[in-house]
Amino acid sequence: MRAFRGVPGEMTVDFGQGESIAVYGDNGTGKSTIADALEWYFTGEIELLNHEGRQHAVRYVGGDDGEVTSVEVFTNGSLGGKVVFPDERSAEAYHAMGRETFLLRGRTLADFINKTKTEKWKALVEILGLDAIESLREDLQRVRNELRKESKAAEEQVQSYRRAIGPAGEAVTHETLLANLQQICGMLNVDPPQSLDQVVDPSWLTAAVGASVAGSEPSERERFLTEFKTLNTPALDASTLEGWNALVTSERAQLLPRASLVREAKRLFETRSIDGRCPLCGQSVDGRQLARRIESALVDMMEASRELERFREPLAQGVEELAAAYKKRESLYTRAPAMGLELPPVPSPPRSALHASIEALAPLDIKAIAGYLSELGKWDRAASKVSRAASPTGPSTRDTQLVMLAAICQQVRNWRMAEQKAARALRASTLADRVFERYQAKQKEDLAGLLKQISGRVAHIYARLHPDEDLAAVSIEPWTAKGVELAIEFHGSRQRPPHGVLSESHLNSLAIALFLAMAEEFNEQLGFLLLDDVINSFDVEHRGRLAELLADEFSDWQLIVLTHDQQFFEHLCRRAPSWRKLEFTSWSYLSGPRTARYATSGILAAARDRLESGDVHGAAAKARRGLEELLQEVCEALRAPLPFRRGQANDKREMAELFKGVRRTLKERAKGLLESIEPLLKNLEADVGATLNVEIHGGGHRSAASEVAVALKRIEALDGQWSCPQCRTRVWHRGTPEAARCKCGQTAFPPIPVGQ
């Protein structure tokens, strides 16, 4: 393990050649790190962290960003390998292995024993190694419930639209609604829909109404009323009237009736000599003067005639307009009763009087004309009032009905869309229901079959743990409408659930029996089982029985048994003397788990590696840890006289205490050795204060690589004092602390003087 969970650097657990191992350590010493590492390697996750969404806690919390978290497993087969965080293996890489039962934790047992029915069920499937199937069932159940809820909500929405469209909140049927729509369309001269699906299409209403509007004609009455809007009271130009009157009353205009006489006189003067006498009356006249007078009168007449024509034309047009206006109003007046309207009589125009005046070149009666126009204006206003009263205010009834039709169509559209959505939701929900129900049924069937298969073995294992109790078989039975429950044959009667008759420790035994039997029956690839603190509810006697059971009946398996219980550990050591043993003694943030097995050389090698890779800080930390490990190993091996410490506090001794212990031991039993290494010890004490300790505690001073290299060399020199240069074993490999030797016997303690 490297930078994994509570392991800051690297930690190796040696399982030998597939041997079983009993691992002992108090709570918090890091022994469960082994279970975490194997679970992560073989399943791709640590379930406890996964439940809490803390998969990132796979990494050592104090690790540098660049530090790689990894777990490497060595086997004699094909299952070994290395996993690095973040785990990017494909699920298939560990899929088959993860399906096998290999790990039973105390907390799973606690769930099986104490928790609610749901949690017990989850614990049971976990014990049986069926977590993946159960996890998929949970996903299916969640989806099924969501779809059910949505289907229900969609149906409520449909009913809501249905009630909204019906009369007074009553639900309406498709048929009734279609018939109503067809009726409304008929009234509006709109092509009726043939189905509600047609109505749902927004383009239908637009097309249908558009067609009906294009083909529809306004009614006769509507046209009649529209005519009033075109009425304009005529007006005659006062300047024209006044100009006419001024002209026809002028002297020039008086000559106009005698125009032919004047023209004849002019012709006579031009053709005959008058000799001082008038050719008509014979009176004496001045011919020239008479000619000038005739010429002048003729010019005046011609001017008057031109002016007369200029006025006559607009006057004649005005008279015609008056006549037309009268005619139009008279027509309206005549037709009004047929339309249900009553109009005042139309005042008659002074048309003949006007014509006569114009023909006679007489002045017009301007006052009379103005009076008539005023009367006509009054009539127009009265007629408009009558027509407005008869016209509908605002949009027509048809417009209003069309708006209502559009609103109904929109409601139909909403309803039908809600119906379609509800139908889809119902289909999805029904399908999810079917799959989920079948899944759950199959899961129960399979579980029942599986338990039937292992029932005998479970009963046997249980009997080994509780020999005086008659538990004959284990099975699964339906429990309430939905669930299942574990049942046992207990003293000849069926008990369901077993929690009713079994105590906590008995349930603990039952769960262990289920786990072991499952592994025996179904494991194909994994030949090891890991039990992490599984005897919490056991008394001393049952701990002994479990140790015996494991040693006797699972000798073909590689068992890894982690426990914080010293008695159980000792039971295992006695019952299974061939097993490996490993003790976790302490854990600290900086050092991680510490075992009873010293690893000085490994730690010093790691320090050297870090120094060579440029990690001066890491090298200093490792070097200090290596020195500490070495001094502890020496103190323990040589039984150095150190002050008594309660519990596991020996691991927490200050470095100065360890130096003191080594010196006192050497002073009493190897004074010469002490004298030879005293300079080395002093230098090392200085290194701890100046080079190694500062790094550990994160002070402002940073050691140079050369300083750490020197310190590391001194530690390695001290380490060399306690190892045989021939066989590389410690000088206390065999013998007693008072007279020890290395494995080959060449090196001893106390040191043998040269020449002996």
Add this chain to the structure above:
Amino acid sequence: MHRPGAHEFLLALLEAMEDLPPDFSRRFVEILKKEDVDRPQAIRQLFEDFGGE
């Protein structure tokens, strides 16, 4: 003795179920094969897709 995982369990279940929409089983099994997928969401989408047909 062989113990099926979730994938095989589901496959056996779907094969035994009649009247499932065509292609439903294949798509369901595909979901289990995928990593980095919100499985409940993917399953839900599957049911909705086939419910809409």
